[in-house]
Amino acid sequence: METLVNGKQVKSVKSLQDIQSEVKVINRIAISVDCVIFGFDENKLKVLLIKSDLKKFLGKWSLLGDLVDPKEELDSAAYRILKQRTGLDDVYLEQVHAFGSVNRHPADRVVTVAYCSLINVQHHKLKILDNELHWHDVQNVFELAFDHQEIFSTCYKWLQKRIQEHPLGFNLLPKKFSLRDLQNLYEAILNIKMDRRNFRKKFFAMDFLIDIGEMEQDVPHRPGKLYKFNFDKYSRKKKKWVGIDF
Amino acid sequence: METLVNGKQVKSVKSLQDIQSEVKVINRIAISVDCVIFGFDENKLKVLLIKSDLKKFLGKWSLLGDLVDPKEELDSAAYRILKQRTGLDDVYLEQVHAFGSVNRHPADRVVTVAYCSLINVQHHKLKILDNELHWHDVQNVFELAFDHQEIFSTCYKWLQKRIQEHPLGFNLLPKKFSLRDLQNLYEAILNIKMDRRNFRKKFFAMDFLIDIGEMEQDVPHRPGKLYKFNFDKYSRKKKKWVGIDF
């Protein structure tokens, strides 16, 4: 495969055929995507799990995932799984990490790409008809099948970090929400308590909340105002991060 | 494949053989790793590139990468590439993102997992004998082969963000460095100018720098003190991130 290029000898210039023979079937690996689907219900952060369909892990819960078809985009595979399982296709979805331990799957080498998804439980509550599918409180997720505990843990930490820098949390709430809802969401995800007055001040100062002039309904106390998030304004003004802080 | 579990009928319990037949050869995909290897030299952030060995991209530069063997860990594959190309095996390496567009590789479906590596150029300068391998100023990286421009761009942004929250930048410096070196590093990576006095104050306040009692040598001005980074202390005290800020 020695070739002349501009009169100089260049080593190992490869044609497509050369590559194709390198990428022999023997070198190929199964790829899957696994979705960590978060929801927020009754002021708790939830994750959607399914009973494992593999004998070795009978009784264990696992993430929702599937093999990626060679003609399918990774993102599309993740959307496909979400659509199949929740009935929704306009959900927030973001790739988090690839997990590729040689022995992570008992049947074969399967490299999996983990995605985080945030969905509004209120909107899809009724779509989950399969009773092998269940929302779990994130604080009670243990001993998942495969390496899904590690994947879940990575994605949960990712969410905790990410939600402090980007407004993705709103995907877990209804379009209209109260500031109390928003604070409950942050407290549930970060697993901390926050000062109500400072929390409000913070969000009002960012100026991305739109007062829609409506109030909460059917609450057993003074109803709060309802807001929605101004995604347009955010995408125009999003802050650029500068500041060293280990 | 109907089975009884605890007296209840469970649909579709799969044995390993079932899975293995699902993961047919036809469903497998080539996986590669691509390394974005950063270095720091003459106060500039550099990236190590190689001339593409593919005819379609003749003359274009590309990242260092290779196919992953089915028996090989993803991380190991990345280390292998680094070892081959730089002669070093104790380098900082971290997975950043998986890129899987169906048509990203002209020969076949190849999903690639991008890794960022940070190496100390001083230590390996002489190992790069292959003249098709070259350190490029990150500001002058254009039109790479494949989708490597996108991969590079993602990894560079990742580095800019990451270096502000974690002390990985020290991997780009010699073990002993001056505060000026450190500031030059940050300025090069973030592409901004910083105030020298505030920069020092910031790092001294974090209290992770050890004054090793030595001074710079052979500088044409007053020599500065040399420091090293206290990784042990950092790993004990690393800050947990709380604070909403979009």
Place this chain on the structure above:
DNA sequence: CAAATAATGTGTTAATTTTACACATTAAAT
């Protein structure tokens, strides 16, 4: 219907962190 309850809604002050900025010191070069 009045009182009690349990939330929402607002503001002020202290503490901390960040930014802006100036001058003395040191070693090498002239």
Place this chain on the structure above:
DNA sequence: ATTTAATGTGTAAAATTAACACATTATTTG
């Protein structure tokens, strides 16, 4: 000995964050 070009240190203003208290409103209870 003087000039030069860095290093090394400190202080004050500004901005942000943290701590904290009280009036308001709708519902529930007696």
